[in-house]
Amino acid sequence: MGCLAGVGWLILLMAVVNIEALKKPSINIDSKCLGNLMRVDVGPLGGNLLEVSVVYNNSAILLTSSLASQCGLSVKIDQLGNAMIFASLQNCFAQNVDDEAFTTTLNLRLHGNQVVEDELYQVAKTCHYNDWASREIVCERNYMEVSVKRSAPGDYNLPKHPFSGAKQLGDPRRAVKQPMDAGFRIKTVVFFTPEEKMMTVTEAQRRGYGIANTPTRLVLRSPITSPETYTQHVAGVPMTVLTTSTIFEKKWLETQIHAGAACPILQGSVSFTPHSLSWFLPRHIDPLIFSGQFKLLEVHMGVDGQRLDLAEVANRRYSLAVNDIYIIIEIPIGAVGGHFKSHVQNGQYLTTYTIEPMLELLWTEDSYEDTRYKVLLPITTPLLYRPPQVIDNTVPEEQIFKMTLGPFCSDVTLMNITFPSEVLSIADCSARGLKVLEHKSAKSCSKMFNLEVPFTYLGVVQMKEMGLTVYSLHLTFGLLVLPEFAPFAHTAHLEAQLVHKVPPSVTGGCDYQNFYVLVKYGTHGFHFRTLVGKQMLTSGLAQKYSFMDNGTHFSFTVPFSAHDAAIEAIEASSIRSRLDVTLRNPDTDKNIQEFSLSCSFLSTLxxxxxxxxxxxxxxxxxxxxxxxxxxxxxxxxxxxxxxxxxxxxxxxxxxxxxxxxxxxxxxxxxxxxxxxxxxxxxxxxxxxxxxxxxxxxxxxxINTNHAVAFNNRLRRSKPHADDAISALQFEMKLALDSSYSTFHSVDDPITKYLQEPLYFEVELMKSKNPEVSLELVSCWATEGDGKSLPKWDLVINGCANPKDPYQVIFHPVLPDARVHYPANFKRFEIPMFAFAKDKDNSSRQVFVHCDVVVCDARSAVDRACNVQCSNKDDGMKGKTSHAIHFQKRAVSEGHNIKHLSSGPILMS
Known part of the structure; x- marks a missing residue:
C-alpha cells in the first residue's frame, strides 16, 4: 500500500512478532463488511485485556493509538467487556485487489492472569466493494478519511485552491475526467489552514497523516484533530475541517487533486434532555460542496457503522428527520444500541449513556460527481443522577425483612453490608443464614440486590407496644463501580409492625338514595363470609352492588329500594329503610359481627x-x-x-x-x-x-295568581357569526439612509444619482399583533404605473431576482421607539438605475411597486411566511459570486394581496 511504501522507518519502530500457532477461540468473534468499513466484534472479554495487531508481510504489528488514526483503524470496548474493531477498507495494511477486494488480517491476543495462559486468535476478512463514489469521506472516532477518484488533468496549469489569493481557475475536481496516467507521482501535499502549508509525502506521514495512491484513487487520512485542521461553523454546527491539494508530477507536467473532509464536533452538534439526545448534522456541508447544483440523494441511519432499515429504526424508537437545514437524529436515553456506564461523584451514584450513531449521505454536484459521506459519532450524555431505591417487600407475618436495592448498571457490584454491630462480606452473610441474591433483566441498568434478614437476627431491634411489636433494621450497603473500583454506599432503614390478631369489621353510611358499606379485612388469616340482608355476597351480587376491593378493605353500594333492604316505616316525605350486613366465620358458622344500618330516604309516594x-x-x-x-x-x-x-x-x-x-x-x-x-x-x-x-x-x-310570559324570538337554524368589516392599511416609504429613521416626504420630488442606494420600507399600519407577519410577494420597477412596460423584477416570490446583477439587499428590522412589532415591517435596498430607451437615451424616472401579503407567523404550513431563500458562496477568495435560490409559493389561496407603489424617483 502507498501509505507504507514511503515510511519504511515506521515499521522499524514497531514491535514485530511472529505469528504463533492459533487455536479455536473461547470468545465470540464475528466480522462484518459495512460498505467502505469493516467491523470485527469480539467478546465478552471476561476481564481479560485485548491486544490488537495487524498482520502485514507475515509480521504482526502492534496497533497503537497513533498508528490506528494514521492507518484507518479504531477500537472501542463497552462496560460489558465487548470490543468492536473498525477498519477502513483502504487501511494501510489491507491487501487491495484493483480497488474492488480488500483483505485485512488481525491478530487478537487476550492477556489473562498469571495462571491462565495468553490466548491468540487471528481474523482475516475480505470485503468486496465496487460501489465507489467519486469522493468518499469517513469520519471516525479517531480519524477522518477522504478517498478521491484519480483522473487525468484537463489542462496542465496548476490551479490554485480557493483559500489562496490567486484567481480560481475552476473547481479542481472538474479538471479531471479521464483516468490518470500511472506515470504521475505524488510530489507534495498542500494543507490549507486556511493558510497554505506545503509538505512532502514523507514529512506528512511523519506528522501522522496517511497517504495512499491506489490503482484508481487517492486516499488521505488524518487524525481527527491535527495542527493542519481548523474549526468552521456550518449552519451553527462546529465542524473540524481538513482541506488539501495533492500535487502530482510527470516529467514537466504537473496537476493536483483536491481532497478534503469535514467532521462534526460533539460539543455543539448534540443536545440532551433527561430522556433523549438529538444530533444535528448540516444538510448542506459547505466546506465539501463546490457547486450550486447540489442534490441530496440518500440519507441512511445506523449504529456502530451498520445501517438500519426503517422498521428497525421505528422498533428502537429512534427518529430520523430531514429539513432544509439539518438532518436530525433523536434517540431515547437507554435505547437499544447504546450502553450505560456507572460513575461515583461526591459519594453519589450517577450514570452516563453512550451510543455511536451513524449517518451516511449520498449527494451529487453538477449531476455527474457524487460524494458518499459517512460519519460515526460516539455520543455520551452528561452525568445522569440515578439514586438507587430500597424497596421494602417485608410481610410482617413471615417475620423476615425482605428488601430490594437498585436499580444499578451491570458494572456495579455489592461488596459488603454494614449492620449496627458488624460489617459482613457477601460470603459472611451467607454463612450467617442471610440471603443475598443478585438478579438483572435484559433491560439496561436493571441490576437489583435482594436481601432477607429474619426478625430474630442479632442486628434487628425489637420494641413492644400495645397490641403490636415494632421491628427495625439499619443497614449500609457497600458497593463498587468496576473496573475503576470506585466505592460508594447506600443506607437503608426498614421497619415492620407485627399486629396482634384483629377480626374483620364493618361500617357504613347513607346518602339520599344508597347505603354505603365498608368492610375491613382485619389481621391477615381471618377467613369470613359476608351476608347482605339474608343473601350471601356472591360475585354476581357483588357486581350488582358495585363491589370494590383495595387489598385492606372492600366496599359496596346498595340502593335503599333493593330487595336486600327492609322497609321499616313510611313517613310524610321519606321512607325509612334498613340494611343488615353480617360477617360469618365459615369454619365455625358463627357470626363475627352483625351490623345494621337504618336511614331515612327522601321519596315522593x-x-x-x-x-x-x-x-x-x-x-x-x-x-x-x-x-x-x-x-x-x-x-x-x-x-x-x-x-x-x-x-x-x-x-x-x-x-x-x-x-x-x-x-x-x-x-x-x-x-x-x-x-x-x-x-x-x-x-x-x-x-x-x-x-x-x-x-x-x-x-x-285557590285564589292565587301566577304571572306567565311568552317570548317569541326568531332563531337561526345554524350557528353563525355576524359579518365583520375591517381594512388593512399599508405604506411604502423611501428612507434617507440605512438607519430608516428619517423618510422623504411624499409631496417632495425625489432625485437620486445613478447607483445611489434607495432604502425602502413597507409597513402594516396600526397593527398591534406581533404574530402577524408582513411579507413581500414580489417587487418590480417601471417607468410608470405597475402594469406599464418595460418592467424589471426586483423580488420574485419573496426572494431576490437571481438574474439581477445588483440584487436586492434585505435589511433586518429591529425594535425601537417607532417599531414595536418588527414582523409588521419589511426593509430592502436597491441601487438607483434607469431604463435604456435606446442606444443613446435613458429614461429619467423610475417607479417601484410591491405586492405584499399578511400571514400568520406562527403557522408552519403558511407558505407565505415560510419562504426559504439560500445565499451560497462559491468558495472563491478575492472574487465572490452568489447563487440565489428561491422556492415558488402560491399565496393567492387564503391570502389577500395588496399592491403598493412608490415614485417617481428622478435620476440626476
Whole structure:
C-alpha cells in the first residue's frame, strides 16, 4: 500500500512478532463488511485485556493509538467487556485487489492472569466493494478519511485552491475526467489552514497523516484533530475541517487533486434532555460542496457503522428527520444500541449513556460527481443522577425483612453490608443464614440486590407496644463501580409492625338514595363470609352492588329500594329503610359481627297533577311480611293497583273517582282517598292478612295568581357569526439612509444619482399583533404605473431576482421607539438605475411597486411566511459570486394581496 511504501522507518519502530500457532477461540468473534468499513466484534472479554495487531508481510504489528488514526483503524470496548474493531477498507495494511477486494488480517491476543495462559486468535476478512463514489469521506472516532477518484488533468496549469489569493481557475475536481496516467507521482501535499502549508509525502506521514495512491484513487487520512485542521461553523454546527491539494508530477507536467473532509464536533452538534439526545448534522456541508447544483440523494441511519432499515429504526424508537437545514437524529436515553456506564461523584451514584450513531449521505454536484459521506459519532450524555431505591417487600407475618436495592448498571457490584454491630462480606452473610441474591433483566441498568434478614437476627431491634411489636433494621450497603473500583454506599432503614390478631369489621353510611358499606379485612388469616340482608355476597351480587376491593378493605353500594333492604316505616316525605350486613366465620358458622344500618330516604309516594290526576305508591313494610299488595284498593273496592309486585303497588286515579272526597280550607282545596284492604278480604282472611291503611291527600291553592310570559324570538337554524368589516392599511416609504429613521416626504420630488442606494420600507399600519407577519410577494420597477412596460423584477416570490446583477439587499428590522412589532415591517435596498430607451437615451424616472401579503407567523404550513431563500458562496477568495435560490409559493389561496407603489424617483 502507498501509505507504507514511503515510511519504511515506521515499521522499524514497531514491535514485530511472529505469528504463533492459533487455536479455536473461547470468545465470540464475528466480522462484518459495512460498505467502505469493516467491523470485527469480539467478546465478552471476561476481564481479560485485548491486544490488537495487524498482520502485514507475515509480521504482526502492534496497533497503537497513533498508528490506528494514521492507518484507518479504531477500537472501542463497552462496560460489558465487548470490543468492536473498525477498519477502513483502504487501511494501510489491507491487501487491495484493483480497488474492488480488500483483505485485512488481525491478530487478537487476550492477556489473562498469571495462571491462565495468553490466548491468540487471528481474523482475516475480505470485503468486496465496487460501489465507489467519486469522493468518499469517513469520519471516525479517531480519524477522518477522504478517498478521491484519480483522473487525468484537463489542462496542465496548476490551479490554485480557493483559500489562496490567486484567481480560481475552476473547481479542481472538474479538471479531471479521464483516468490518470500511472506515470504521475505524488510530489507534495498542500494543507490549507486556511493558510497554505506545503509538505512532502514523507514529512506528512511523519506528522501522522496517511497517504495512499491506489490503482484508481487517492486516499488521505488524518487524525481527527491535527495542527493542519481548523474549526468552521456550518449552519451553527462546529465542524473540524481538513482541506488539501495533492500535487502530482510527470516529467514537466504537473496537476493536483483536491481532497478534503469535514467532521462534526460533539460539543455543539448534540443536545440532551433527561430522556433523549438529538444530533444535528448540516444538510448542506459547505466546506465539501463546490457547486450550486447540489442534490441530496440518500440519507441512511445506523449504529456502530451498520445501517438500519426503517422498521428497525421505528422498533428502537429512534427518529430520523430531514429539513432544509439539518438532518436530525433523536434517540431515547437507554435505547437499544447504546450502553450505560456507572460513575461515583461526591459519594453519589450517577450514570452516563453512550451510543455511536451513524449517518451516511449520498449527494451529487453538477449531476455527474457524487460524494458518499459517512460519519460515526460516539455520543455520551452528561452525568445522569440515578439514586438507587430500597424497596421494602417485608410481610410482617413471615417475620423476615425482605428488601430490594437498585436499580444499578451491570458494572456495579455489592461488596459488603454494614449492620449496627458488624460489617459482613457477601460470603459472611451467607454463612450467617442471610440471603443475598443478585438478579438483572435484559433491560439496561436493571441490576437489583435482594436481601432477607429474619426478625430474630442479632442486628434487628425489637420494641413492644400495645397490641403490636415494632421491628427495625439499619443497614449500609457497600458497593463498587468496576473496573475503576470506585466505592460508594447506600443506607437503608426498614421497619415492620407485627399486629396482634384483629377480626374483620364493618361500617357504613347513607346518602339520599344508597347505603354505603365498608368492610375491613382485619389481621391477615381471618377467613369470613359476608351476608347482605339474608343473601350471601356472591360475585354476581357483588357486581350488582358495585363491589370494590383495595387489598385492606372492600366496599359496596346498595340502593335503599333493593330487595336486600327492609322497609321499616313510611313517613310524610321519606321512607325509612334498613340494611343488615353480617360477617360469618365459615369454619365455625358463627357470626363475627352483625351490623345494621337504618336511614331515612327522601321519596315522593304521592303526586298531584293540575288536571286532577293523582298517583300513589304503596310499599310493603317489614312489619307486614305476609301482605299481598295486589289485594289493596282505594275507598272504592273496584279501584285496584295499576301495577303491583311483592314490594310495591301503584295507583292512578282522579279527584272525582274511586271514592275521592274534596273539602275546602282557607285558600286551599284538599282531595283525599285511602289505600287499604277491603272489608270482604279482611273478614275472609282475618287470621292471615294484617291491617294496612295509607291516607292519600292532594292540596291545591285557590285564589292565587301566577304571572306567565311568552317570548317569541326568531332563531337561526345554524350557528353563525355576524359579518365583520375591517381594512388593512399599508405604506411604502423611501428612507434617507440605512438607519430608516428619517423618510422623504411624499409631496417632495425625489432625485437620486445613478447607483445611489434607495432604502425602502413597507409597513402594516396600526397593527398591534406581533404574530402577524408582513411579507413581500414580489417587487418590480417601471417607468410608470405597475402594469406599464418595460418592467424589471426586483423580488420574485419573496426572494431576490437571481438574474439581477445588483440584487436586492434585505435589511433586518429591529425594535425601537417607532417599531414595536418588527414582523409588521419589511426593509430592502436597491441601487438607483434607469431604463435604456435606446442606444443613446435613458429614461429619467423610475417607479417601484410591491405586492405584499399578511400571514400568520406562527403557522408552519403558511407558505407565505415560510419562504426559504439560500445565499451560497462559491468558495472563491478575492472574487465572490452568489447563487440565489428561491422556492415558488402560491399565496393567492387564503391570502389577500395588496399592491403598493412608490415614485417617481428622478435620476440626476
Amino acid at each position: 304521592i303526586e298531584c297533577f293540575p288536571n286532577g290526576t293523582m298517583t300513589a305508591l304503596a310499599i310493603k313494610l317489614e312489619s307486614v311480611p305476609s301482605l299481598q299488595l295486589g289485594h289493596l284498593t282505594l275507598r272504592d273496592p273496584s279501584c285496584r293497583p295499576s301495577y303491583s309486585d311483592d314490594r310495591y303497588a301503584h295507583f292512578i286515579f282522579t279527584g272525582n273517582s274511586c271514592g275521592t272526597t274534596r273539602k275546602f280550607l282557607p285558600n286551599m282545596m284538599v282531595y283525599e282517598n285511602e289505600i287499604s284492604l277491603p272489608d270482604l278480604e279482611t273478614k275472609r282472611e282475618s287470621k292471615t292478612e294484617p291491617e294496612y291503611d295509607l291516607m292519600v291527600a292532594c292540596y291545591f291553592d
